[in-house]
Amino acid sequence: MSLKLGNLLDNLTGKRLKTEEIAQEKFNVFWGLPIMSSDAISSVAYAGEEILWKLIPIIGILSYNYMLYVSLCIVFLMFMLTFSYRQTIDAYPEGGGSYIVAKDNFGRNTGLVAGASLIIDYILTVAVSASASTAAITSAVPALLSHKVAITLILIIFLVIGNLRGIRESSKLFGVPTYLFIFSILFMILWGIIKVHFGGYVPKPVYNVPAVSGEVTWFLLLNAFAAGCTALTGIEAVSNGVPSFKEPSQKHAKTVLLLLSLIVLMVFGGISYLATLYHAVPNSKVTVVAQISHQIFGGNIMFYVIQCTTAIILIMASNTAFTGLPLLLAFIAKDGYAPRQFTKRGKRLSYSNGIIVLGVLSSILVIIFKGDTHFLLPLYAVGVFISFTLSQFGMFTRWIRNKGRGWKYRAVINGVGGLLTFITTIIIGVTRFKHGAWIVFILIPALVYIMLKINEHYRKVAKQLKLSVDEMPKKVNFSEQKRYVIVPIDTLNKSFLKALNYARTISKNIIIFHVSIDGESTNKLLKKWDEYDIDIPIVVKKSSYRSVIGPLVKFIESEEYYAGPEDTVTVVIPQFVITKWWGNILHNQTALLIKTILLKRRNIAIVTIPYIIDEC
Missing domain, CATH: 3.40.50 (Rossmann fold)
Known part of the structure; x- marks a missing residue:
């Protein structure tokens, strides 16, 4: 029986790899882009929809005008983060992202806050992305709506197995669908614009747009901005995972980060513009992307291609977390603030314990929130923007302290980035606090406390096991010993x-x-x-x-x-x-x-x- 079980596991997760083969298990730019950026790229599938959820019930048809302004602000913030994290990659080629930067420049406790924020965000990434993927599936096949929790859990299991197979195989397994999504969405954006501006098509909304019932206020726009900032999650993953790239790893990581920003600009900006042209109205049964693609392509095969690739990219977005969290936990565990099992590589040279824990915790979240992204998203992005802020101000402190060549220019970039992300963190925290974000503000201190207790345990054990230099082994007379x-x-x-x-x-x-x-x-x-x-x-x-x-x-x-x-x-x-x-x-x-x-x-x-x- 054990032999059969071992064969089954080998078939699922692959044969064992030698430690020396780890160099072959790293990404190049072509495969690293879809793996490291799938979270940020996929966020466009629901980020624009979340903006409309905040605007349409209040200002109706006027929402489509203000949606573009909100989207432009988010794109500007994204490019600021891109330039900032390129500097982080140069300064910290060993990876670790916000955790390492905050710990190095502000001390242990601040580093743990950044680490705890990212841990929560990565777990939410999997839960949100898998649930959003299921929403895309049920939008195309409404009969499956009652089974959305089961479908979401199956998708998470699929991701766990895929990542346990190792970096190289998971990149090929999950990379191709990401490219299919990018090209199909870009085609939809291009064809949708041509159809309206050159084909004379007059869009008819799938659902009625509510009449104007409120005023345009700063609080409303800030609320919409906070909702749309989910499009920026995942940018951190590239700086976290620099060691996962082939040499020269820093150059490859920075190239991926730049390409990621350009793709998000085209896809997020394009879908936001299409939403204003086709007047998509968000609802819990059919996604905004599904409404737009149905108006552009009708019920032909391209509609199902869009829905299929959207569903796939949304579940692939979880792969960013499956790449980033195990690596982050390995860094934290090496410092003694997480169980040491997270530092061990599995038989396929991936951090398998971190992968399994991520799968279990995200599945629990899906069950608790019944696989509904609208309930999960208020918790989302708070943690990641806290880590963004700590990382940016950490880099700013580094340039001020160490100076060096071009330090003023670098300090300005990270300083402005830190200020913008801090303001965004406040906005997200205030606008989403009563909708569930308060849970994150409890979980972060709780996680930091747990990590400190773990470190205290390891220090006590080490103290009791430590041998002093002048301590000689005790001599025992074994002939007299019973x-x-x-x-x-x-x-x-x-x-x-x-x-x-x-x-x-x-x-x-x-x-x-x-x-x-x-x-x-x-x-x-x-x-x-x-x-x-x-x-x-x-x-x-x-x-x-x-x-x-x-x-x-x-x-x-x-x-x-x-x-x-x-x-x-x-x-x-x-x-x-x-x-x-x-x-x-x-x-x-x-x-x-x-x-x-x-x-x-x-x-x-x-x-x-x-x-x-x-x-x-």
Whole structure:
């Protein structure tokens, strides 16, 4: 069974790779662009829609005029971030993004705030992107609407498996659909503009545009701006993942960042302009992109191509998080603020533990929020803009402190970038606070506290394990030391005899210990013991409360059986192992329980003697 399971896992995640092959598992520009930028590129599929969700219910038809102004502000901010993060890539080629920048320039706690913000954002990226992908699918096939949570979870599982296959294979698996989306959306934008301005087509909205019912206020426009800033999530991922690029990694990363900005400019700007031409009205059943593509192409194959590629790119957007979060967790774990398991690469040289944890946590979010992007998005972008701000001001501080060639120019770029992202963070925090963003402001301090407690644990363990330079190993007179071996017994069988034979090889002072919880079973054991004429007496202790562990520990610590601090006490535990995985469910696993309790005792060594039981 285990062999079959291993073969299945190999088929799903691929064969093991040697550590030396890691250089072959890195991106070039062509494959790095879709993997590192799919989040930012895909955000255009719902960022424009979120702007309209804020404007249309208040100002109706006027929304399409102001949508362009809001979109231009977002594009300007995106280019500021692009230039700023190009400088981050130059200054920190080892990657790590906001976490490393903030920690290096502001100290540990600020770095942890940036790291916690990014962790939350990456988890939300997967939940939001997978849910948005499902929304694109159900817009094309409405009959699937009632199954949207199940579909979203299946998509996340698909992403986890794809990323466990390693960087190189995941780039090819997820890269091609990203390019298909870019070209199909650009074709839709071009054809949609030609159809109206040169073909004489007069668009008719799929849904009625509400009449004007409110005034255009600064708060309304800021609210729309905050909603549209989801288009900027994912820019951070390129600076986080510089080590994932082939050499020269910095040059490749900066090229990808620039190409990403140009693509987002064309796609986000183009879809925003089409929304104003075709007067798309957001609703929970049909996405804005679906409405626009249906007006442009009708019900022909191109409509389904747009919906299909949109659904794919939205789920591919999650791949940015699957690339960025495991790498971020590896940096944090190396500093001792996250479990060290996150630093270990899996059999395909990816940080598999981070990938699995991301998949599980994002799935929980999807279930809690029922796969609805409109409920998830208020939590989104708050964390990432906090990390943007800390990163930009961190770089500004670096240039002021270190100076160097061109430091004034660089400081201005990062200073302006920091100021803009700080203002945006305030806007997003205020406008989205009562809609769910308050949760993020609780989660970030909670995560920082957890990371500090993890680090405190590691420091305490290291302190207790540390050997001083002048500390000599303690000399022990082994000739005078007593070596006791205790072999617990429940039933006299082959498994126990194997453990007893091992015990004879390490000591002559062997104690067979039996806890009696059933008088009849104990009598049978003693009778059988006498029949086999084993030359070691059994110590029997009755347990009125049916506990096996308690009497054993009490016996070791009692005056009846005394082992001093210089003596060696070894408990040899027989344990039979079932080759089929389900067989272990049918047994009590008493040996595992004994080991778990005794491991906490300083003066006890534990040896497990397995006895393999083959099943047909």
